[in-house]
Amino acid sequence: MTALPFLLLILATLAGYLLNRMAAGSIRANGARLHSMISYHGMFAALLVLVPVLTIILLWLAFEGPIIDRVVMSGLPDGLLDGQGDGALQLVLAEIKSISRGQIFGTPEDWKIAAADSYSALRTQSDWWMVAVVAGVSLAIIGFARSRVTAEFRARQGVERIVSGLMIFCSTVAVFTTIGIIVSLSYETVRFLDRVPLSEFLFGTNWEPQIPLREDQIAAEGAFGWLPVILGTMVITVVALFVAIPVGLLSAIYLNEFAPRKLRAVIKPVLEILAGVPTVVYGFFAVLVVAPAIRDLGQSIGIDVAPNTALAAGGVMGIMLVPFISSFADDALSAVPSSLRDAALGLGSTRAEMMTTVLFPAAIPGIVGGVLLAVSRAIGETMIVVMAAGLIAKMTINPLDSVTTVTVQIVTLLIGDTSFDNPKTLAAFALGMMLFLVTLMINVFALRIVRKYREAYD
């Protein structure tokens, strides 16, 4: 049934296209000079039909359900449901719906059966109405579009306007999603700050979000200082970048400029595979291989190392980030015009001098892009940290200690039975908000730096 309107839409679009194309074609055949090519006339009609009718169908499908529900519920006999709660009303509605689908349990009251009947009648009616509206609107638009076809009509401009409108719409989708995320995060964050003072959250050095869930439970008052958590994120991120940036950049430079072709043909795909490995697998690697190795090494030189360390998690995360940085850097280096290579070599610089003095500075924006992506990945990475770094928030910058990160805490706060009105769950949103602000600041900062030091070659 829902397929019918879509079928109509496709037919109408095609019909509009062909009609206008043919109309324009016959004008041309009569010897007039057309402003736009005939395919633009066709496209104009097709888009004119497609966009509004598709919008109508989607809106109809979205609002049909809720509206019918309302109508059915208000059509129930008076007095039956007075004073009942929201949950009970939902139950009644669900029962009515399942009766209308033919799933009847026990013997329902007569008024429910009547309501179910009217429910299915309404649905059928609505579907037919939709078909009628779609057909009517399509016909009207086709007629309108057909009437516009003249030799002078600027169909190409019309098409360009519609398409650019679509593009504007698509590009704002991301913006509005971001705004939506910020708004919902802020809302929950404000609710969190009602319960926990801002100063405690920002400057507290204790993170113990265990709070009594029920009145009779005995537990300590929770502590919500985010410093140890963000410190953990920073320690792990720094460790990861210490591994990823040198390894990634040097491998990109080697591959781009020095590696023999054959070696490059092998290493590049391997690096790309590395980028596709799921983070859980990296987590295994960190727990089973790297962490014990670090611990053994520490013991052999007499240093006490925790079983879960920031070093293990961060180091493995660094390996995970290598392909990001190296492929971005490789692309950026390859994009530098070869005339600049020639210029440097022609002046008698070695390939290493050419790399450091010409190619690298010119490729900086792309390279920073890769590093930024790596930073965001490192800050947002959860799985490796859960597996290899631990859950205990500690105020430490020692990479040999176990730490926890913002993302891990968000996950643990939201796992299990949660209700959204206690500080424990709301703290997750506050942490998310802070994470958002931190990454935003890093990005702005990095863009500033790039703009200051870049050597633009075009």
Place this chain on the structure above:
Amino acid sequence: MYDTAKTESALEQTETKISARNVQVYYGDTHAIKDVNVEIEDKTVTAFIGPSGCGKSTFLRCLNRMNDTIDICRVTGDILLDGEDIYDPKVDPVQLRAKVGMVFQKPNPFPKSIYDNIAYGPRIHGLARGKAELDEIVEKSLRRGAIWDEVKDRLDAPGTGLSGGQQQRLCIARAIATEPEVLLMDEPCSALDPIATAQVEELIDELRQSYSVVIVTHSMQQAARVSQKTAFFHLGNLVEYGETGQIFTNPEDPRTESYITGRIG
């Protein structure tokens, strides 16, 4: 026959800077330079002329081994600089290129300041002791490149922000800042206006006092004005090589004549 003998006797009087023997160049399967023999003299301007795609740039790039950077390019034969084979494994192409400088067909300034563009060569070769000396080199090179007056107030501005002709003169200045012994110029004036062209030609004439200059050009007048020797290339062959006056007034080969008079090319 008679003319050739005269040319050879002239050759003996001046010192040979570069001599190429049986040079072949292949791009993959394309045979771009076919058995070229040429003696380029010191303190002389040599012009390479010929129709587009005949291999002038390719041969020029052989002389400072810039073809090494093209993977598919293969060079055989001997090219001697001051009697030493530049394709000998012992020779370091980096040092070779410091001695044999190049100005490319398309201007290619670095995306750095004008000052840093000129200072690039002197810096990597350690030609200047201290800032004052470097400043001096930069100014001298820019003056010789006939661009000093236009850029002296904005040495910190990016070289890529100059006009095409200014960029080309910047590249010429950059090449002479390293004090090469031979300067290879691939159509250095194709983006220049007549005034700048005249300045560059003056510069080339001045460079001749101390260097050997090889210039590729599509302008017959320019070749006639600046060069003492001219080589005419056609389809990868060196068709004729001799005194410039000789080539332009009394060419031996019918192909040279028809190119100079504008019938092929």
